[in-house]
Structure formats: structure tokens, C-alpha cells
Amino acid sequence: MTTPMIPIARPWMGEAEAEAARRVILSGWVTQGPEVAAFEEELADFVGAPHACAVSSGTTALHLALIGVGVGAGDEVVTVSHSFIATANAVRYCGATPVFVDVDPATFNMNPALIEAAIGPRTKAILCVHQMGMPCDLTAIVPLARRHELAVIEDAACAIGSEIAWDRAWERVGRPRGDVACFSLHPRKLLSTGDGGVLTTRDAALDGRFRRLRQHGMTVSDRSRHLSLEVVAERYETLGYNYRLTDVQAAIGREQLKRLPVAIERRRALAAGYGARLADLPITLPAEPAWGRSNFQSYCVRLPSGSDQRGVMQRMLDAGVATRRGIMCAHREPAYHGGGWRASGSLIESERAQESCLLLPLFHDLTDADQDRVAQSLREACALAAVTL
Numbered sequence: 001m002t003t004p005m006i007p008i009a010r011p012w013m014g015e016a017e018a019e020a021a022r023r024v025i026l027s028g029w030v031t032q033g034p035e036v037a038a039f040e041e042e043l044a045d046f047v048g049a050p051h052a053c054a055v056s057s058g059t060t061a062l063h064l065a066l067i068g069v070g071v072g073a074g075d076e077v078v079t080v081s082h083s084f085i086a087t088a089n090a091v092r093y094c095g096a097t098p099v100f101v102d103v104d105p106a107t108f109n110m111n112p113a114l115i116e117a118a119i120g121p122r123t124k125a126i127l128c129v130h131q132m133g134m135p136c137d138l139t140a141i142v143p144l145a146r147r148h149e150l151a152v153i154e155d156a157a158c159a160i161g162s163e164i165a166w167d168r169a170w171e172r173v174g175r176p177r178g179d180v181a182c183f184s185l186h187p188r189k190l191l192s193t194g195d196g197g198v199l200t201t202r203d204a205a206l207d208g209r210f211r212r213l214r215q216h217g218m219t220v221s222d223r224s225r226h227l228s229l230e231v232v233a234e235r236y237e238t239l240g241y242n243y244r245l246t247d248v249q250a251a252i253g254r255e256q257l258k259r260l261p262v263a264i265e266r267r268r269a270l271a272a273g274y275g276a277r278l279a280d281l282p283i284t285l286p287a288e289p290a291w292g293r294s295n296f297q298s299y300c301v302r303l304p305s306g307s308d309q310r311g312v313m314q315r316m317l318d319a320g321v322a323t324r325r326g327i328m329c330a331h332r333e334p335a336y337h338g339g340g341w342r343a344s345g346s347l348i349e350s351e352r353a354q355e356s357c358l359l360l361p362l363f364h365d366l367t368d369a370d371q372d373r374v375a376q377s378l379r380e381a382c383a384l385a386a387v388t389l
């Protein structure tokens with residue numbers, strides 16, 4: 001008898017989502033219509049943002065955010081290499097140059113102390129990431145950006161439901177405190193529609209720009225044409241894209257939103273469960289800063305330097321436990337070997353984090369017994385891979 005594999009992630013979906021999709025499929029309106037509008041309103045309400053605009057992915061959300069704040073060819077955007085490659089790619093889609101700064105090893109997020117040195121005459125924006133759901137230090141980043149008249153875009157792909165303390169009160173990521181926050185609805189994130197993304201902002205004009213850009217630059221939406229009693233002629237005033245979310249996906253998203261508070265609670269409990277099980281190992285566990293609360297989209301542990309990361313992962317896989325290495329560094333990938341980016345200072349902490357971190361399985365229906373197995377296999381793998389215990 002073989003023990004079943006514990007995967008790294010698994011979306012939490014059920015009959016409610018299946019029923020929502022069915023309802024839309026039979027309704028006669030299947031893309032960017034009433035369900036998208038309702039989903040946007042409900043998500044805006046959840047994060048506390050005046051505006052939310054749904055799009056086809058987290059990546060297309062980032063692309064529109066950058067265009068929206070005016071990033072174009074020849075501009076520079078200060079960001080991190082230590083992120084999913086979509087973060088830096090979105091800057092390159094605009095013909096702009098990502099300027100990478102290193103991360104703070106305590107949070108794996110942009111180190112605010114390194115930003116000033118990265119700012120030059122062509123810098124237009126700061127694109128910071130709430131990596132793995134752990135909030136980045138926005139209370140330092142936003143005032144610094146304002147001093148330099150730079151836009152702040154938050155890559156909140158992983159951070160739906162994460163919280164930041166502002167003036168001693170907790171608020172959810174995405175209000176946003178920067179100019180735009182971008183969420184992903186990919187199945188690796190807490191709220192999924194299969195694929196999808198959302199941009200939130202306080203700026204009505206920016207929100208309007210996102211709405212035109214997501215639909216070929218059209219001045220009127222399909223829905224307002226459909227509802228109009230007069231003939232409406234649309235115009236195409238800017239170069240736009242087809243970045244629409246479908247109504248089928250939005251209906252699934254509305255059900256996922258209802259689950260979200262419970263999903264976040266569960267993640268936090270599971271993270272605490274790992275904390276208790278792994279406390280005696282010579283590894284570094286994720287620690288929330290005083291001003292931030294993670295939704296624990298991922299649970300990332302750090303092996304002691306010099307450990308055989310790949311060996312540990314392989315031994316765990318042999319024991320039926322899937323893991324992932326630490327967050328990638330875009331600048332090390334072949335797609336970045338030909339240039340198109342620059343580093344401001346050393347990226348050593350980013351590279352070290354990639355080489356020494358390990359993501360453990362974390363999903364809603366992970367059981368106590370699963371967590372025991374993960375902890376046991378990590379303990380054995382560390383011992384066998386000759387980590388000094």
C-alpha cells in the first residue's frame with residue numbers, strides 16, 4: 001500500500017462554485033457582464049477599496065497598472081528580482097526597464113533602505129511585492145515614493161486578506177495605500193477563478209483607464225451597449241487589449257469570496273501548526289513583522305546556509321511530500337540573460353533566499369496527520385542531508 005502524495009497546494013472549491021458556473025452558463029451572458037460587476041463590487045468591499053477592476057490574470061493586472069500610471073518605453077521601475085517572473089516581465093511588456101533591489105531576508109520583501117539608491121532620472125514607479133502573502137514595508141515605501149513623485153504599484157498577487165497596520169489600525173492589503181494593488185486569482189492563491197486578476201485603486205480616473213484598456217480601448221462596455229435603448233457607437237481611443245475576465249469565472253470568484261475569511265483563518269492555524277511542529281529544527285520559520293499579518297499563501301522555511309536544498313526536497317518527495325524551492329530570481333533566468341534589466345547593488349540576499357528556502361504544502365484541507373508527515377519527513381531529510389542538527 002502506498003501512502004498518498006501530499007501536494008504543495010490545492011484550491012478549495014466545491015458544489016457552490018460548480019453551481020455558480022452552471023447558473024452563468026445557462027444565463028445567456030458568459031463574459032464580462034453582471035457577474036464581473038458584482039464580483040468587483042464585493043471584492044472592493046472586502047479589501048476596503050473604492051474601485052476594483054477584474055481582468056484575465058494577475059500578470060495582465062500588473063501590465064495595466066504600469067500603463068495606467070504612465071510607465072512607457074525607456075522608463076525605469078524599481079522592483080525586486082526575487083518574485084515570480086511575471087512581476088519583472090510586466091515592466092518589460094511596457095518597454096521599460098526593471099531595476100532590481102535586494103530583499104530583506106526577514107520578510108523576503110523589498111528592502112526599503114535600498115530604494116533611494118536605485119532611483120534615477122528615468123524612474124517612474126516602484127513595484128513592490130507582498131511576497132507569499134507577507135506584507136512588504138509599505139509604511140516606509142509609500143512616503144519615500146511620494147518624496148520622489150513616483151507611483152507605487154503593489155504586486156499583491158498572493159496577498160488577498162493579508163493585513164498591514166496603519167496608524168495602529170489593521171487594514172487589508174488592497175485599499176490600496178500605493179496607487180494600485182494587483183491581485184491574482186490563480187489556483188496557487190487563496191481565492192481562485194482558475195485564472196484571473198483584479199486591480200484595486202482609490203483613483204476613479206485610473207479605474208476608468210483600466211476598464212478601457214482591458215477591452216481594446218473601447219469607450220463603452222458591451223454591457224452598457226446591451227442595456228441602452230438608443231443605438232450606441234463605440235470608439236477606440238487608445239491601444240487596448242483583451243484582458244477580460246469571464247462571467248463564469250466571476251461567479252466562481254463570488255463564491256470564493258464568501259469562503260475567504262474562513263480560508264484565511266485556516267491558513268493561519270495551519271501555519272501555527274507548522275510552527276509548533278518545527279520549532280526545534282535548526283531552520284528559520286516565517287515570522288510576521290509587528291506591522292504585518294500574512295494570509296500564509298505559502299509557508300516558507302529557510303534551511304541553514306550550506307544545506308543541500310535539492311537533496312532535502314528529493315528526500316521529502318521520496319517520502320510522498322511535495323515541496324518547492326524558494327521564490328525564484330528573475331535575473332537568473334535565461335529570459336533575462338540578454339539584458340533588459342539592471343541591478344541596483346548586490347542581489348545576494350535574493351539569491352541566497354532562492355537557494356536556501358523551501359515551501360511546504362499548505363492548503364485548506366491539509367490535515368493534522370498530513371502536517372505530522374510533512375514535519376517528520378523534513379526532520380528526516382534534514383538529518384540525512386547532513387544539516388547540523
Ligand SMILES: *Cc1c(COP(=O)(O)O)cnc(C)c1O
Nearest residue numbers: 057058059084086157184185186
Ligand atoms: C502569481 C503571481 C503573479 C502572476 O499572477 P497570474 O495570475 O498567474 O498571472 C505575479 N506576481 C506574483 C508575486 C505572483 O505570486
